[in-house]
Amino acid sequence: xxxxxxxxxxxxxxxxxxxxxxxxxxxxxxxxxxxxxxxxxxxxxxxxxxxxxxxxxxxxxxxxxxxxxxxxxxxxxxxxxxxxxxxxxxxxxxxxxxxxxxxxxxxxxxxxxxxxxxxxxxxxxxxxx
Amino acid sequence: xxxxxxxxxxxxxxxxxxxxxxxxxxxxxxxxxxxxxxxxxxxxxxxxxxxxxxxxxxxxxxxxxxxxxxxxxxxxxxxxxxxxxxxxxxxxxxxxxxxxxxxxxxxxxxxxxxxxxxxxxxxxxxxxxxxxxxxxxxxxxxxxxxxxxxxxxxxxxxxxxxxxxxxxxxxxxxxxxxxxxxxxxxxxxxxxxxxxxxxxxxxxxxxxxxxxxxxxxxxxxxxxxxxxxxxxxxxxxxxxxxxxxxxxxxxxxxxxxxxxxxxxxxxxxxxxxxxxxxxxxxxxxxxxxxxxxxxxxxxxxxxxxxxxxxxxxxxxxxxxxxxxxxxxxxxxxxxxxxxxxxxxxxxxxxxxxxxxxxxxxxxxxxxxxxxxxxxxxxxxxxxxxxxxxxxxxxxxxxxxxx
Numbered sequence: 109x110x111x112x113x114x115x116x117x118x119x120x121x122x123x124x125x126x127x128x129x130x131x132x133x134x135x136x137x138x139x140x141x142x143x144x145x146x147x148x149x150x151x152x153x154x155x156x157x158x159x160x161x162x163x164x165x166x167x168x169x170x171x172x173x174x175x176x177x178x179x180x181x182x183x184x185x186x187x188x189x190x191x192x193x194x195x196x197x198x199x200x201x202x203x204x205x206x207x208x209x210x211x212x213x214x215x216x217x218x219x220x221x222x223x224x225x226x227x228x229x230x231x232x233x234x235x236x237x
Numbered sequence: 238x239x240x241x242x243x244x245x246x247x248x249x250x251x252x253x254x255x256x257x258x259x260x261x262x263x264x265x266x267x268x269x270x271x272x273x274x275x276x277x278x279x280x281x282x283x284x285x286x287x288x289x290x291x292x293x294x295x296x297x298x299x300x301x302x303x304x305x306x307x308x309x310x311x312x313x314x315x316x317x318x319x320x321x322x323x324x325x326x327x328x329x330x331x332x333x334x335x336x337x338x339x340x341x342x343x344x345x346x347x348x349x350x351x352x353x354x355x356x357x358x359x360x361x362x363x364x365x366x367x368x369x370x371x372x373x374x375x376x377x378x379x380x381x382x383x384x385x386x387x388x389x390x391x392x393x394x395x396x397x398x399x400x401x402x403x404x405x406x407x408x409x410x411x412x413x414x415x416x417x418x419x420x421x422x423x424x425x426x427x428x429x430x431x432x433x434x435x436x437x438x439x440x441x442x443x444x445x446x447x448x449x450x451x452x453x454x455x456x457x458x459x460x461x462x463x464x465x466x467x468x469x470x471x472x473x474x475x476x477x478x479x480x481x482x483x484x485x486x487x488x489x490x491x492x493x494x495x496x497x498x499x500x501x502x503x504x505x506x507x508x509x510x511x512x513x514x515x516x517x518x519x520x521x522x523x524x525x526x527x528x529x530x531x532x533x534x535x536x537x538x539x540x541x542x543x544x545x546x547x548x549x550x551x552x553x554x555x556x557x558x559x560x561x562x563x564x565x566x567x568x569x570x571x572x573x574x575x576x577x578x579x580x581x582x583x584x585x586x587x588x589x590x591x592x593x594x595x596x597x598x599x600x601x602x603x604x605x606x607x608x609x610x611x612x613x614x615x616x617x618x619x620x621x622x623x624x625x626x627x628x629x630x631x632x633x634x635x636x637x638x639x
Contacts, residue, residue, distance in 0.1 A: 171393065
């Protein structure tokens, strides 16, 4: 991943920054230029809630090359307390103990490495609470 | 344009009761065997399918062509696919355009051919699809480009993983069982065993599916469509022209398409595919038909759960009953509505860009009475449903026997 592309996503991935529509209040994560609900183009930056619950999940047994050393690992769709949904790994858990409805909090973690000499890429993962 | 009142914004495109253009026919079809075609290149595969289609249709030329390919660039490092294929098919200088909508590229290419003929702009258009997936590219990475690279794939999800999350949500909400998912694979392999062009012509048992290697819980290896090479092509012309050719043809009575959020997590529902229900509603309206009028359908079973959700969202079964329908034989040949008589993506194979066109071919074979052992009796209407990504795009066509 070339660094400008990585750098552009840092506010979202490191700090969970989102765009809250000034007209209808809908929160878009990541931020967008057009509100998908009311189509207006005016936003304020907000930080997402760090707590939420698991809506659905899978245990990746056969992973992409970048993640193949980490299998099995859990990826879930999480609904945060402010209603925003995102896809994240569930870290530090017994993969067989994850359940729909489980409460999680979001933490800052390394997500992947860009080869042996490239960037360390960071972002958010969830942990069970 | 976007600063209008919410109430003035159509939720999706204009719904015309019937497209005002000319009636359109599919007159000739051709496809390669799907599978690991080590000796054939991307262009060989496309040309083989296209030559068959041209020969079967009886046309002496084509006016233009569309090629559906998901990713010639990632799979074999070749873009500018339209020009490559026109060159090697020997039809240059006709206009040739590559069409891409991830796994729905083939359906989208066919739709462009349909529009070009319906509008009167061209008389004879070739619609083809092709993919070469076994030339050494990282297929998992290439396919993952159909999902949200920055907010899904970055975090380690795979395509089986995305559909596994749909499966788990569906099992949670509707009590769909693991066995019901397996029944989809068993049925499609049985159908594929009767299709000479299928990649896997071997039936599988429920037990084999239930014990296959776990890929992404709850989906196992035999819930997943395979990595395939293959090409498919059809000749599209006006119904008036088709009559002059005196070859078997079928009529296209609906062509509809819809899109949804690229990321699965942004969808309104994790157990329904809105792109499917929206496109289906438009297609039924265009054709003046109801789901119960459809005699059989080719649907996008990239994973077993996809067939279950799609058959619900096409209106064939009540929401939540798709799994039971697969289990009780409603979707088998001879059942209420046979689904994926060709073997589907699961058994016939899924050379991504070719899939949507191959679905049209199965409809053509069924509606012209040439489906052999897997023939659906007295079929008048066949439906094809081709889907991109985890359901961010969907193309639906309805074909009618004449």
